[in-house]
Amino acid sequence: MWPLDGSSQTCHSRPMIKRQTTINRIFKVTGIGLHTGREVNLEFLPRREFGIAFVHNGNLIPARYDMVADTRLSTLIASGGSSVSTIEHLMAAFYFSGITNCLVYIDGPEVPILDGSAWEFYQGMWKAGVYEFPESGVxxxxxxxxxxxxxxxxxxxxxxxxxxxxxxxxxxxxxxxxxxxxxxxxxxxxxxxxxxxxxxxxxxxxxxxxxxxxxxxxxxxxxxxxxxxxxxxxxxxxxxxxxxxxxxxxxxxxxxxxxxxxxxxxxxxxxxxxxxxxxxxxxxxxxxxx
Ligand SMILES: [Zn+2]
CATH class of the missing domain: 3.30.1700.10 (lpxc deacetylase, domain 2)
Structure with a gap:
């Protein structure tokens, strides 16, 4: 495990992620959407398949650049008539946590803003832990x-x-x-x-x-x-x-x-x-x- 200390740039280093990974157990995050002002619940599930994807209203939306449909206020992805906006801080948390595969169930159109950073998502991922698969290509x-x-x-x-x-x-x-x-x-x-x-x-x-x-x-x-x-x-x-x-x-x-x-x-x-x-x-x- 790598440290949570947010104060340092360089003194805590961890080995580079070399293989596909997912979260070690399910966790949830709840918060208010910046633009809608409504409460949104996220549930994070381990995923065997490569990549991060959202599930909204039963539609799977890969968190991928070619699913991005609007970038005016935040990064919004859309597929099958569903969309999820403001994914960027959550995606950064996945990056820093070294998670390559995960399913994010979301019951609203917008990822919660929380404190305006990626901190709470990162903490949730850190507590859930990392499960490593044998496949590389990350x-x-x-x-x-x-x-x-x-x-x-x-x-x-x-x-x-x-x-x-x-x-x-x-x-x-x-x-x-x-x-x-x-x-x-x-x-x-x-x-x-x-x-x-x-x-x-x-x-x-x-x-x-x-x-x-x-x-x-x-x-x-x-x-x-x-x-x-x-x-x-x-x-x-x-x-x-x-x-x-x-x-x-x-x-x-x-x-x-x-x-x-x-x-x-x-x-x-x-x-x-x-x-x-x-x-x-x-x-x-x-x-x-x-
Ligand atoms: Zn931002």
Whole structure:
């Protein structure tokens, strides 16, 4: 087992996951959906088949990039008339837990926001434990540079034997421009509990559109005119850019694989992250799986 300590970047390392894995026992998570404001129940079941998939209204929806149907507010997957939104933090928790196969039964259209990070999902997986199967084929290594861009936003990945992410974000002050590089992503525990964030002035427009009904200072960092509004402040000095890395990791895990490569991402979001995967898989010469 690897430690839960969220305070360290590098000092706790665990062996790389080499084979397919699932959770060792069933567990449940309940919480409020950010946009619907409704309670949602998740039940996690071990799965023999490769991959993470949701079950909603009896429909199986693989948590895969080619099932992504909307990326405007979060990453939403859809199949057979059912959809599940805001899967990205949960997908990042699966990545950090080393889980490759799992079924997630969900009784609502949106994964609960919890504290705005991947922390509670990760804890649930850690407590459930990992069961290893004999099959490999869980890694995807980028074999040549793959890049997508839109205006001044881009995601680029170059060949490397580890996952190394450099993320740059830019918002109005007091956030400004923030850059962070994580060289050992599999053990970057400060990413897991970094929370989602929003600018104070955007909240009214979002609520007017009937969204973010479940949003509060308990599940998002809110940036005011001069400072963070949340009384407890930030969990990390670079919590905001950390969270963008969390979103990217969750989105990259909809590849179905643990991706290896050197990533440079500038002002990216769910849409560009999904386009990146579509570009990656558009040519089998771009990658190797092992
Ligand atoms: Zn997020």
């Amino acid at each position: 890694y995807l290594r980028v074999q040549r540079t793959v890049e997508v861009s839109h205006n001044d936003s881009w995601v680029r990945m170059k060949p490397l034997n580890t996952l190394d992410i450099t993320m740059t974000i830019e918002f109005r002050q007091p956030v400004g421009k923030q850059k962070k590089r994580v060289t050992d992503v599999e053990n970057a525990f400060s990413i897991i509990n970094s929370r989602t964030f929003t600018l104070e002035e955007e909240i009214e427009a979002i609520k007017k559109a009937g969204l973010a009904k479940g949003g509060s200072l308990d599940n998002a960092v809110v940036i005011g005119a001069d400072d963070v509004i949340n009384p407890q402040g930030l969990r990390y000095k670079k919590e905001l850019v950390n969270h963008k890395i969390l979103d990217l990791i969750g989105d990259l895990y909809t590849s179905g694989y643990r991706i290896l490569g050197k990533v440079e991402a500038n002002k990216t979001g769910h849409h560009l992250n999904n386009l990146f995967l579509r570009e990656l898989f558009s040519d089998p010469a771009n990658y190797a799986i092992y």
